[in-house]
Amino acid sequence: MADLKIRNLKKGFDGTAIIKGIDLDVRDREFVVFVGPSGCGKSTLLRLIAGLEEVTSGTIELDGKDITDMAPAKRDLAMVFQTYALYPHMTVGKNLSFALDLAGVAKSEVKEKVQNAARILELEPLLERKPKQLSGGQRQRVAIGRAIVRNPKIFLFDEPLSNLDAALRVQTRLELARLHQELQATMIYVTHDQVEAMTLADKVVVLNGGRVEQVGSPMELYHQPANLFVAGFLGTPKMGFLRGQAGKADGAACEVKLECGAQLSLPLAAGGLAAGSPVTLGVRPEHFNIVPAGQGQLRVIADVSERLGSDTYCHVRTASKEMLTIRVRGDFAPRAGETLELAFDPAHCHLFDADGQAIAKRLQQAA
């Protein structure tokens, strides 16, 4: 069992608040990913959970037991560091067995656990080597193995893949997913790589400036971002935003008048929205279509195009000077300065009020 409950957790360094009140539940066997921009407090939150930093206020509970002030070693958590933090003077085998040896576990049991971890991670031929003699990926696996032998309640990872090259990162990502399945383990994983967050997570926690912006499954966050920040943070290329004003709104539809000239009606339950209040419309790059002149909602001027082979990302400018990115077929490449006509399905649009909060989610509306 591993149920983690965090309540109103705060942390400041020298009076500067870094974590500003976080509530979070991690359930048994869940793979939870913390994402957020650099400096938002992801590592700090993880270190608070691990016990490497002292909590300023708030509580952390594991399986109903308050562990807020417990020593890190007693918490039954294992952490994998970004720098691996292997003990350089010990062999791989010794690195793996260090915690068990310190705890005074019987030799035969230590050996069995080390062998088991080495088998899972394919480290058997490397047990006699020193960390210096390993490649980056192998070191990473030793660091994970060191966590596995302790059989912790929760695995904590702080950007474990960021020191690996792109190919190895993809491979290790898959291995982590496999490991999560195989060990039936609870894992908390910090990253600023969206792909890692989307592919690995059962639950994504988007952090910004020491607060939780939204918690949910990857698809929930992608399709129903709770606010402008989450909408802009998840998805590459970024969601395009268009400023506008709300028009007539009721429980089923909402008129929006965009600054760039277009006017449309969205199938949203925007009952509370006053007519004339400023709103922001968000559309993902893949939801734009280029259509013949006169059939679209939006007229834009092409700027730079990035051709990736499979797709082309066209960066375009609207009449009101907002930049949008649209994703089109790989063989399409407009000239810079060319005028394009865009169409998009109102059903795929996101609407945010003046405070950046999303207005009515489509799924709720559908339900």
Place this chain on the structure above:
Amino acid sequence: MTTSTLDTHLKSAPAAAGGKRRSLKPGWFLVSPSVALLLLWMIIPLGMTIYFSLIRYNLLYPGENQFVGLENFEYFLTDAGFMPGALNTLALVGSVLLISVVFGVLIAALLEACEFWGRGIVRVLLISPFFIMPTVSALVWKNLIFHPVSGILAAIWKFFGAQPVDWLAQHPLLSIIFIVSWQWLPFAILILMTAMQSLDQDQKEAARLDGAGPIAIFWHLTLPHLARPIAVVVMIETIFLLSVFAEIFTTTSGGPGFESTNLAYLIYNHALLQFDVGMASAGGLIAVVIANLAAIVLIRMIGKNLTNQ
């Protein structure tokens, strides 16, 4: 099997030799000026010392400079001062090394472990003895600390009603070990403190999560991390400690008897107190041999440690 290995040998041998020759030629040419200078620098004094050690050369009997073979060496080695001098040198080097490494590690670890107000000042104070000239520090110890009448230790002894100890007369070698340790401990602290700061914080935190307490972290992480700087401290200190002289000269003059005479002081004794340059040169050469032996042993023991990690 055999033929194939032979084959590869034959094939690789000329290539390797060729490669070597090519890499050596311009290399030698370019470093030759400095090598030549170094050689002159070394060979001339060494040659003169060897020459002096083979002739009778006593300043009291000028003009009697005939060749005497290895007589000077024989006299030096059988001199009443040689055995005590050699043993004292060993004892001095060994104990100062032990004191400075053990206390250096402990003090550096303590400094690193606890945050307290004025840590920067304490650091400077700890290191400052190193910057005091040996003669000055020896005089300070002799007159302000060890002195049986005006020394601090005498005052403490008197305070507790004990008979003050004349340290330099009763425990000359121990006193000198104290003085020299006081000078060289700061060097060890300086090197070890700097090295300690380069210990990876993540490793310490990982060890904390693995259940290691401060002592286990010190034993399993800090000490292995310090192996290399400790080797450096031992090497450098040995070189300087073999030739300790000023401290002995200013305090005990090697006495009483030969109790605090080391090899460096013995050589000085022969050369300038007995005016026997020939015998002093022989002693100098013996000291060079001993220093080289020590260096070879140290490099064997520690050098491996230095390059392997």
